[in-house]
Amino acid sequence: MYVKRNKVKTILFIVVLIGYYFCLPKKLFINSTSTVVTSSNDELLGAVIANDGQWRFPELDSVPDKFKHCILQFEDAYFYKHFGFNPISIAKALKENYKAKKVVRGGSTITQQVIRLSRKNQKRSYFEKLIELVLATRLEFRSSKEEILRLYASHAPYGGNVVGLEMAAWRYFGLHPYQLSWAESATLAVLPNAPSLIYPGKNQERLRIKRNTLLKKLFTEGIIDQETYELAIEETLPQKPYRLPTVASHFVQEVAKTKKGQRVKTSIDIHLQKQVNVLAKQHYGQMKQNEVYNLAVLVLDVESRKVLTYIGNSPTDTKHQKDVNNIISPRSTGSTLKPFLYAQMLQEGALLPTQLVVDVPTEIAGYSPKNYDLTFDGAVPANEALTRSLNIPAVRMLQSYGLEKFRGDIEAYRIKHINKSSNYYGLSLILGGAEASLWDLCKTFAGYAGIVNHYEELRHEYYKNEFIEPSFLYDDKVDFGAIHRDYETIDAGTAYLTLNTLTEVNRPLTDQAWKYYDSSQKIAWKTGTSFGNKDAWAIGTTSKYVVGVWVGNSDGEGRSDLTGVGSAAPLMFNVFDVLPKSDWFLEPFENLYEEEVCTKSGYLALPICPSEKRMISKNGRRAGSCPYHKEISVDISEKFRVNSNCESISNIKTKEWFVLPPLMAHYYQQKNADYRPLPNFRKDCLMSENNTMEFLFPTKYKSTVSLTKNTEGKLNSIVLKITHQNSEAKVYWYLDDTFVGMTEDYHEQEIQPNPGTYVIKAVDNYGNEKQRILEIKN
Template sequence: MKLSTKYFPKTRTRKIIFVSAVILISFLLLDLLFPFNPNVQYSTQITDKDGTVIHAFLSEDDKWRLYTNNNEITPLLRKTLIYKEDQYFYYHPGINLFAITRAAFRNIFTGRRTSGASTITMQVVRLLKPGPRTYFNKIIEAFRALQLELHFSKDEIVQLYFNLVPYGGNIEGIKAASLLYFGKPPQLLSLAEITALTIVPNRPSSLRPGTRNEALVLARNEWLLRFQKEGLFQKNIIKDALTEPLSIKRQYSPRQAPHLSLRLQKDFPNQPVIQTSLKIQLQRQIEEQVKNYVNRLQGLNIHNAAVMVVNNEKMEVEAYVGSADFNNPYDGGQVDGIRAVRSPGSTLKPLLYATAFDKGIITPKNVMNDVPGNFAGYEPENFDLHFNGPVTAEFALANSLNIPAVRILKQVSTSTLVGQLKKSGFQTIKKQEKDLGLSMILGGCGVTLEELTRLFASFANEGEFRPLNYLANKPKSQKPPFIVSREASFLITDILTQITRPDLPSNFDNTYHLPKIAWKTGTSYGKRDAWSIGYNKRYTVGVWVGNFSGEGVPELSGANTATPLLFSIFNSLDYNSPKGWYAVPPNVALRKVCAVSGDIPEDFCDHQITGYYIMGVSAYHKCRHLRYVFTDLQAKISYCTYCLPENNFEKRTYPNLAPELIAYYEQQKIPYKKIPPHNPRCERVFHDGAPLIVSPNEGSEYYIRKDEPQQIQLVCQPANDVQEVFWYINDKLAKRAGPNEAVFINPPLGRVKISCSDDKGRNSDMWIKVSRM
């Protein structure tokens, strides 16, 4: 029987297919059992908004291994590398069988290793998993190379090579080599520089950049001539590259914006590239401004400052200067002043006033009394230790008066303001919440420059509160909450734009070049912190000046120390802003008010002005700065309706003054129109307007010595029609006195009742506790 000749080719084909299938299945099975997952430990690199590296950190294994994106690998760089290392890279599956066969023959016939056959893919495997150069390891490399080709694209493999290739010492990857040897990114490398870097990995010791430059130039030129011979590049390009001098020296790694870079490296520990929102030119400019400004303050024992610049539109931080000089260890240069918790001084007052506007408690033209006051034992003073008497709310805020702010906080309530601050992201306030009282509005709490700048950026954004963005191209939040209304924010901005105020720097040059901004200053107790926060539609800038040691300086103040730097930054940043200024919101309108009280005018209000108010929110109070009083014809005696005679009387107007304002006028000997004493023959008992006891404090405990008992002062603030008051201790008359006369007593031990009655029969009681020391 004769077999067909067609049988053998079919059999061979089946065998080939079968063997191929077995090999493929085996490979896939091994790939499944022994997966190859490159895990590269990259250095952390911080970039500015445009992608320029501004700061770099060593990797966990102490290498300068900077991650390189594919868009940073130029066609010139890719073409040069592939021609030199693996011309058939785009055509083989990870191993080049022809090159392996050729290398094997050469090595066998010469008796030594004269030629290698490593593809770029195999070199990547060796760089990822280094090991001895043995035949067994070559087989493993080949298998791993096939795995890489199976799971990664050619561009990704080239990218891995450029990220891992060694350049001597602890420098790995084209980006690290480009930055540390040439001081520029790989996109800007010339052909001569690229050629020099591509040949270093083959001979890292003899061609090490910076120490073997002459040998490196010779080797570079050999390869350039080879490129010319092969027609890889045009002759004129090769000619220029041959004559290009090679200036290589090891440079320092980028170290810009150190405070923010350290912060972000800690926040994103496993992210190789952190693209910030910083504008590096602006960052450098402000760093220089801060450093020069603080140098001028050294003679005053002021050694540091911090500045933050926020773009209001996207809430992106474009400059972050944590100290005057990061490299100054003597003055705490490495302390991040933007996140340091400090006393805010008066910088929280705008939020308090805005909250009061929203609650309808006050309007900008409402008049308050800037006079001494006792708030359950707390007796605040103004920064200049002077009092101004009746002032408008806008004057009080623009001049940063303390007494009116405390009075408003008492009306608004501490808990409400704390809630507003918590909603605005003040972290230390959350921790201190239980211990905060009226003093918080004058700096009795802890804040950071970051938090304050973010708060004022909310005013710049018409009440919208949005978090700060430190990373570039972060999406804008959809529906940001409002911490205050658009209307209240406009009123605050209008007040803080005024320039007739004491926190304007006294230097004429600063005043002459005043930028169009709204700003608020603050000085902490003991003159340890000087603040100035300003904004326009485009930017918000926060400035802190002081010493990280907490040492106070007599010359330190928000107005004369921090504000000049704020103005200087705004003048260089956005002097003539193209964004324009804020328009009046639809619900804010002007109305006529009494100039004396700021309320809706009554018939007796002969001096009227216009003032802003929020429609449907601001209170509609009729003016009561005067009151009608019945007197005799000579205005010697006043009558109530109970004792009013049938004739021989007149109806007159008298100032309706608050007790604390009367006490202030009496103390300062300021004349005012007093209501005549009430008809002594009247038998009516009055109830409203009882004297306000301001000393001692309600519920306080007093300790006296047994051998030398101290006296306690009794002080009250009666109505302006009172001529005499009566002090009682445990319901026993202690002394009769004038309405503003200070009285001193020796109190008994134990729980003591103190009462004050005026000549109208109106009475106030309070209790204290007296103990022996």
């Protein structure tokens, strides 16, 4: 009945009620906030200033008890009793201000102050006070007292561009809010009332009086005891601002790219981060003596694929690009891709671990790779070629395996900067012709380690996505994808064999005897040095951790002494030393096969080969049989080869012999004293089988040589070289059909022609002929 009789009043009341309900914005504060990054145990790693230039941390989850007591006693002792405003305080404030003819006392509650802060401190007036009062009551309806306190602590001004309790605690005391003492909490409680008091060297006595008055009140109210009070008033005031922690500055900047304005709890182990920071600083001190100013270190947990340590650069200066994040910057890969080619060839059955690969002077379509030491082994076991990081075998292996195929294989590793076609890279892909980041290379090593670890955990099955991006978020759980019986990229046996091979890489001089110490752990690792000594890499893994190190100059300037083993590896091993020790991988027996392998050649053994049992990959059984062991016929003395044309069957003995092609044999026997060339045929026997010869110089069919001068200014000679399988052969040398000389034993012929193009011809006394075209320039 009342509603019907008072429709206008009712409607007006409803309108006012609706207006009151919606008068308060859903979100009081829409200010931009700083990006705050913490470690796995909530220690502050660093922060990035808000867009508006204020140091304003994201809102607190809770207010520390000490600060809560302080702010309530100083600002609003009846906070838990009023409903947004305190009529008694307002009345007292009006009375005292009227008497003083100016504002000497405020009557605002903490709730009202929250409203005033959210309204950007509008010009004070009685009308504005009325608005604040209405909004304060509405806030009390919507939020709990604890939420209101949290809003106040998060947005109160603390002088300069410092906003909120958390940032103030760091700026003025270098502590978390919950670590503050009673005196420090009291100091920060009185500051929002007069933030200008905090400036060092100014108003110190006024600030001290305010703080001590509050401490006295805490004591009087029985919140702190007398001893605590007496100790608190003796504490000094902050004299200078503290810098925020910079434990992982480049990491913080990287997090801010995707988590701007948020509080981010990460997987960084702060204690490990600090240890590695010290190691990196010490290493930087050594490297800068050689004018190498930058480095990067990344540590990953293999099981969780979480980032444990992240050092994007050395503690250098702006002149030397201190702000460059070298963990994500693409750099020439050097030799770091070689293990992946080795693995892919094992995987296909195109290679066995100890199989001999060719290491001789090589030119492929105009490309002539060189080993780092500029020597040749002739033939070298594949695993040794990998551990010694030989370039020529790697290039020849890539050519044999297929450049296009390998380029397709590494797509699965998701190395983002290797994004061009195989034709763009060419065979130099395996020697640093491509670029990758430390992040992606560490991710790939973690993938190999994960394949082996998960093989047993999954009862001989595989995750689909082992080469997943690592995560830096504490609560993030990496998804390895579905489980399959078949492998996606590399099987466990191949991954294990590859990692096991990499444990044999020669360690730096300071760590050469690691095998003889019980405390040492096996580490699968690989170095890389880019062309021009611009980048030095060392990346290693155990079953638990991956450690990656890059050393160089961020501007790309090279240094002659900058190498992976000398510049990056020592720091990598120092980092492993501060990590918990890891057991080696469990051998995936079910994915490996034991086969008879030739001890000399590393191929699957023939019946005539001396052999031993070795574990090989699943597809290794498809590999070729030994091509280098032959059965030969010798006389009874075993000094000469014979045949049925010159010796009776009863006087012929059969012997097994290890025989390499002439060019391979020439270099192989220089480093393998036990290599025995084939015996010569006896003179009365046919020798057609024994007349193979190869050029050592020039090796290419068409070559160009520039003449050089000696110290006397005369042109040096050119020395032609050939290797012959028959030690008794004679070689006759011709220059454009002009005879220039005959050689025996060591076939090296000196010539001194004028500039021009010549046909070089070598003919042995059995009628065999080899020739080359040689262009000679001044």
